[in-house]
Amino acid sequence: MNWQLLVVLAMLIAAVAMFAINRPRMDVVAVLVLVALPLTGVLTVPETLAGFADPNVVLIAALFVIGEGLSRTGLTYRLGDWLSARAGSSSTRLLVLLMLSVAVLGAFMSSTGVVAIFIPVVVSISARLGISPRMLMMPLSFAALISGMLTLIATAPNLVVDAELRRAGADGFGFFSVTPFGLVVLALGIGYMLVAGRFLGSDRDDDAGPQRRTYEHLIGEYRLADRERRLKVGRRSRLIGRSVEQTGLARDHGMRVIAIERRRWFQRRLEVTAGVGGAVLHRGDVLFVDVFGATDDLPPRLRSLGLEQLPLEDGFLTELSREVGLGEVILPPNSAALGRTVGELRTRDDHRVEVIGLRRGSTAVSGVLAAERVRLGDTLLVVGAWSDVQRLGSRSDDFVALELPAEVSENSPAANRAPFALLSVAVMVVLMVTGIVPNVIAALIACLLMGLFGCIDMPSAYRSIHWPTLLLIAGMLPFALALERTGGIDLAVSALTSTLGQGNPILLLAGLFITTAVIGLFVSNTATAVLMGPVAIATADHLGASPLPFAMVVVLAASAAFMTPVSSPVNTLVLGPGRYRFADFLKIGTPFTVVVLIVAVTMVPWLLPLYPNG
Template identity: 85%
Template structure:
C-alpha cells in the first residue's frame, strides 16, 4: 500500500464521516474533494474536473427539468386527484394505489420530486380518512426508492453504474434492464408495507389543524359560494372581438375572472387580471363572479348572447392550479387605507383583482369598488399564481397572510399537459430504441417541453438540484484515483479472499451487503460511485460477466431503506411522518434482506454470471 493510496483512502474516510454527520453539506464536501484531489498528485486538474463533462451529469440535470415540466403541466397532480378519488375510504387500497402511482411516476422523473409532490396530497388524504401520516409516509418513501429499480433513468445511481460499465468497455444496460427485478421488489414491497405499517403506530396529532386554509374555506369566509358561473359566448354576441379587460360587465353585477378555450388537444385558461388584452371569440366560456343579485340578469345574458352552462358551480376550486387566490391584510402604514377598492386599480398595477373583502369577521357583500378600506381589512385577490405570490414583494401596502393550501399544487402550464406527455413518450422511445444516446434523448425532451410552453427557462434552472450534481461530480474522480493507486485491486482481492473465489453467488451477496452498509452513512449516489468500479473489477478478476455484479450494486444502491440519511426521499418524509431514526431501521432492515434475497436469486438467473 503506497502513500498516495493512504492519502486517497484518508480523504475518502473523511468524506464518509462528513456525509454521515452532514457537516458541512454534502455538496460542499464534494467541492472540498475537487480542490484537494489535484493537490495529492494522483490526478491532474482536468481529470479531477472531468465529471462536469460526463454525459450522465447532463442527463440527470435534464431529467430534473423534465420532472418540473410534468409538475407545471399538472400531470403529477392529476394522478394525485385520481388516487384520492379511487382509494375512497380504504387505507389498504390507498397504500396499494399510492405505491403503484409513486413507483410509476418515479420511473420517469426524479423520485425526490415525486415525493415532494405527493407529501401534501398524502397529508390531505390522511386528514380526510382520519389516518395517521405515520402509516402513509413510509410507503411513500419506499415506493419512491423502489421506482429507482424500474428504469435506467429512474435514479442517478443507475446512470452512474451504466456509465462505469461503458467506461470499462461494456455496452451498458438497456432502458428496461432493471425492470424485471424492480417489478418483483415492488410487489413484495406493497405486501410488506401493508403488514409492516402496523408497527409504525399512529400519532394522534391533528395534522389538518396545521395545514393552510383551502379554497373552499376562503370561499366560505368571504361569502363567495353560489356566485360562480360559467357562460358561453354565442354567435352574434356584442362581446366578440372585445378585450377581456374592457367588457364592462361590472355594471350588470358580473365580474369576469377568466376565459376558457379549447384549442385542438388542449384547453386554455386566460385569467382576466393577468391577460386583460385577450380578445373574446365565439364559443369562449367566461368564468363569471355574480357579486350582485339582479332581477334583470337573465334578460341581460340574453341580450349579450351569453348562454349559462348547466355545470356545477365552483370553478375557482376546480381551476385552483391555474387561478390563484391570496388573502391580503392592510398594515398600519398602507397607502391603501382610506381609498376605495376601485381607486387601488389592482388590475393595472399588480395584475390581480379584488373579489372579496372582510372587515373583522364579517364579509362585505356586493360590489366592492366603492368600499373604502380600513385598518385591519383583509382582501381576497384573484389572478395568476405568479402574480398573486408577487403582490407583497411589489408593494408595501399589502401583507400576505398564509397562501391557501392549493399553492403547492399550482400548474401554470396545465393546458400544455398533452405536450408534456408527448415529450416524455418521445424521450422514452428514443432511449429504448437507442437511436440517439440517452443524454441527447433527454435534451430533445427538454427542448420539446420548452417549445410547447410546458416549462420556461427560469423554471428549468430552478428545477435542477445542483447539490446532487455537485455531489456526483465531486465523487466521480475517486473511482479513477482508487484505480490508479491500486485501491480497487485491494478491495477486489479482499472481497474475493474473504468470501471465496469459487462462489460467485456469495460474492454477489457480499457486494450487495457492502453497498447497503456504505449506504447507511452515504447517499445512494455516492455509494454507487464508490462501488461501481469494485463490482466491475470483481467480475473481471473472476473472468465473469460484469452485468450481474453491476446490477447487484444498482439494486443495493436503491435499497436505501434503513436510515433517513440514505436518500433524500427518506429525509423528506421524516418530518411529515414524525419518524425517528429507529423507525427506518425497524421497517427498512427486514425489507433490505428481502431485496438481497431477490437480488442473489434473480440476478444470476436473468443475467448469467458466465456468458
Template identity: 70%
Template sequence: MNAHLLITLGLLAAAIAMFAIGRPRLDVVAVLMIVLLPITGVLTVPETLSGFADQNVVLIGALFVVGEALSRTGVTYRLGDWLSRTAGTSSTRLLVLLMVCVALLGAVMSSTGVVAIFIPVVLSIARRLRVSPRQLMMPLSFAALISGMLTLIATAPNLVVDAELRRLGHAGFGFFTITPFGLAVLVLGIVYLLFARRWLAGGEVGESEAERATFPALIAKYGLAARERRLRVGRRSPLIGLVPNAAEVRREYGLRILAVERSRWGQKTLTLGTEPHGLTVRAGDVLLADVSGEGAGPSLERRLGIAELPLGDGVFVQTSRELGLAEIILPPNSGALGRTVAELRMHHDYEVDVIGIRHGSTVVSRALATERLRLGDTLLVVGSWEAIRRLGAPGGDFIALELPAEVEERVPAASRAPLALLSLAVMIALMVTGIVPNFVAALIACLLMGLFGCIDLAAAYRAIHWPTLLLIVGMLPFAVALEKTGGIDLAASGLVDWLGGAAPSLILTGLFVVTAAIGMFVSNTATAVLMAPIAISIASHLGASPYPFAMVVVLAASAAFITPVSSPVNTLVLDPGRYRFGDFVKVGAPFTVVVLLVAVFLVPVLLPIHP
C-alpha cells in the same frame, strides 16, 4: 496497503460519519472532500474535479429543468390528479400506484429523470391528502431504483454487465431477461414499504401547512362559497360577443367573469378574465364566475341564457393553478385610502379584481365597487399569480400577506402542456434508441421546452438544485481514488480467494454483498465495471454458467437503498423528504436483504448455475 489508500479510506469514513450525524450539510461535506483529496496528494486537481465533467451531473441538472417545465405546464400535476383521484383517500392505494408508475416509466427512461419529474407530483399529492412527504419520497426513490431491474436498458450497469458477457464470447442478456427478477422485487418492495412507512412517520404536512392560508380557508373567510358559479353559455345568451372583463357585464348582469374555459383541438384551455386581450365570449364557453348579490337569484339562467354546471370543489379551487387568490392590506401611506374599489381601477392598472373586503373582522356583503377603503382593511384579490406577485411589490400602495399554499402548484404555462409532452417524448425516444448520449437527449429536451415557451431561463436556473449536484460532484472522485490507490484491486482479489471454493449459494451471497457494499460509496456503473469480470471469472473457475453470477451483479448494483449517497435518486429525495442519513439505513438495509434473498434463491431457478 499503501499510505494513499489509508488516507482515502480515512476520508471516506470521515465523510460517512459526517453524513450520519447530519453536520455539516451534505453539500458542505462534499466541498470539504474536494479540498482534501488534492491536498493529501491522493488525487491530482484534474482528477478531483472530474466530477464536474461527469455526464451524469449534466444529465441530472438538465432533468431538474425538464421536471420544472413539466410542472409549469401542468403535466406533472395532471398525472398527480390522476393518481390522487384513483387513490382516493387511501394512502395504501396511493403508495402502490406511485411505485408502479415510477417503476414502469423508469424501465424505459432515466430513473433519475423519473424521480426529478415525480418530486413535484408527490409534494402536491402530499399537501392535498395531508400526508407527510417522508412517507412518499422514499417509496419514490426505491421504485426508481427497482426500475433498473426491469429491462436491459433501464440503467447503465445492466448494459455494462451485458457488454462484458459479450466481450468474453457469451450471448449476453435479452431485453427482458432481467424482468422477472425486477417484478418480484417490485412486488416485495411495495409490500415491504406498506409496512416500513410507519418508520418514517413524523414531520406531517400539518406542521408546516396548518398555519398557512389555503383557498378553502380564504373562501370561507370572505363568504365566497355562495357566489361561485360555473356556467355554460347558450346559443342565445346576451353575453356572446362581450369582453369578459367589460364593465357592462358586471354592471348589467352582476357577473364577474374570472376565467373562460374553452376546448380547442381536444385540449381544454383556461383564459383568465383579468388578462388584457381581445377575448370575447362565444357560445359553448364555460364561464368561471363570481356572481354578486345583485346578480344572483333564481332567474339567473333565464336572463343570461346560460346553464349552470356542477361546481365540484368550487371555481377557485378548480382553477388554483392558473388563477390566484391573495389577501392584501393597506399601509398607512397607501394612496388607496379613502377611495372606492371602482376608483382604484384594479382591473385596469393591476390586472386583478377585488372580490372580498373585510373591515377588521366584518365581511363587507354589499356592493364592493362603491365601498370606500379604510386603514387596516384587508382585500381579497383574484388574478394571475404573476399579477398578484407584482401587486405586492415593495413600495406600492398594497402589502400582500403570505400567499396561500396553492401558489406552490401554480401553472404559468398551462397552454404549452402538449408541447412539453412532445419535448419529453423526444427525450425518451432518444434515450431508448441510444442515438445520442442521455445527457444530450436531456439537453435537447431543455432547449425544445425553452423554444416552445414551457420554461424561461430564470425559471430554469431556479429549478436546478445546486446543493444536490455539488454533493454528487464531491463524491464521484472517491471512485477514482479507490481505483488509483489499489483499493478496488485489493478487494477484488480478496473476494476471489475468499469465495473460490464455497458452495454456489454462498458465492452468490458473497458476490451480492460485496457488490452492494461497493455501490454504497461508488457509482453503480463503476461498481458494475469492477464486479462484472470478477463474477464471470468465478463462474469460469467453477465451470458454471456465467449468467446467474452476472445477474446477481446486475441486481446488487441497483440495490442502492442503504444511504442517500448510494444513488442520485436517493440524493434527489433527501431534501424534499426531510430525511436524515439514518432514515435510509433504517429502511434501506432490511430491504437490501430482501433483494439479496431474491438474488440467491430466484436467480438459480430461472438461470441455472449448471445448465
C-alpha cells in the same frame, strides 16, 4: 499498500464520516475532495475535474428540468387528483394506487420531487379518510425508492454504474434492463406494506402544529361560495366578438369574469382575465364568473345574454386552484391606497390582479366592492394568475402580502401545455430505448422540446436543477480513478473474494449487495454507486465473469435505502409528516432490504448470466 493508497483511503474515510454526520454539507465535502486530490499527486487537476465533463452529470441535470416541466404542466397533480378519486374510502386501494403511481412517475423524474409533490396529497387524503398519515408516508417513500429500479434514468446511481460499465469497455445497460427486477420488488413492496405498514400504528398527533390555510378557508371567510358561476357562451350570444370590458358584464350585470376556458383541438387553454382583460369572447368559451350583484333575476338575464349556466360541483376557485391564484393583502399605515375605493385601487391595470373580497375584522363585506372605501386594518382578497399574485407584495409599497394558501405549492402555470410535456417525455423514452442517439442527447432534446412548447421557461429550468447533487457526483467520481490508480480497487476485490470465496459467485453477489447497502446507510446512494461500481466490475473481471450482473446488484442495492431516515432524501422528507422515529425505519426497512437482497441474488444470475459464453 503504498503511501498514496493510504492517503486516498484516509480521505475516503474522512469523506464518509462527514457524510454520516452531515457536517459540513455533502456538496461542500465534494469541493474539499476536489481541492485535496490534486495535492496528493495521485491525480492531475484535469483528471480531478473531469467529472464535470461526464455526460451523466449533464443527463441528470436535464432530468431535473424534465421533472419540473411535468410539475409546471400539472401532470403530477392531476395524477394525485385521480388517485384520490379512484381510491374512494378504501385505505387498501389507496395504498396500492399510491405506491403504483409514485413508482411509475418516479421512473421518469426525480423521486425526491415526486415525494415532495405527493406529501400534501397524502395529508389531504388521510384527513378525508380519517386515517393517520403514518400509514401512508412510509409506503410513499418506499415506492419512490423502488422507482429507481424501474428505468435506467430513474435515479442517479443507475447512470453512474452504467457509465462505469461503458468506461470499462462493456455494453452498459439498456433503458429497461433494470425493469424486471424493479417490477418484482414493487409487487413485493406493495404486499409487504399492506401487512407491515399496519405495525406503524395509527396514533394521531393532534398537536402537529397549525395547518396552512386553503382555498376552502378563504372562500368561507370572504363568503364567496354562493357567488361562483360557470357560464358557456352560446353560439348566438351577443357577447361574441366583444372584449370582457366591452361586454359590460361587471358594470351592468354584477358579473365579474375571473377566467376564460377555451378548447382548441385537444388542448385546454385558460386565460385569467385580470391579466388579459382585453380578451375577446368566442362561441363556446366557458366563463368562470363571480356574481357580486343581485341574483333574483339571474336566469332571465343569462338567457338574454346568450349564456348557458353549467354545473359546478365544488366551486371554480377550488377547481382552478393550480392556475388561478388567490392571495390576501393588507394596507400598511403609510399606504397611499388608504381611503380610496376598491375601484380606485387600479389593481387590474397596475398589478394584473383583481379584488374579489374585503374583510373588515372578522366580517366579510358584501355587495358591490368597487364603491367600498378601504380602511386601515382591512384585508383584501385578490385573484389573478399565480405569478401575479405572488409578485403583488413586492411590486408596491401600498400592499403587504400575507401568507399564500396551501394551493400555491400546486401551482401549474403551464397547465395547458400538458400534452406537449407528455410528447416530449415520450420522444425522450423512444430515443433512449432505440439507442438512436446517446441518452444525454435524448434528454437534452426533451428539454428543448419542453422549452419550445412552453412547458418550462429558462428561469424555472435553472431553478429546478439540484446543483448540490451534481456537485456531489462530479466531486466523488475522481475517487474511483484514484483508488484504481493506487491499487485500492484491486485490494477491495481481493478482500471480497478471499472472504467469500471466488468459487461461489452467488456469495460474491450477496456480499456486494450487503456492502453497498451498508455503505448507503451513511453515504448518499449516488456516492455509494460511485465507490462500489468499479469494485463490482473489477470483481467480475477477476472471476472472468460478465460485469453486468455484478453491476446490476450494485444498482439494486443502491436503491434499497429503506433502513434509516437519512439513507435517502425521500425518507427524510416523510419523517416529519409521518411523525416517524428512527426505529420505525429500522423496524420496517431492514426486513424489506433482506427481501430485495433475495430477489437480487436469485433473479440477477437468471436474467443476466454470470458466464454468458460458458
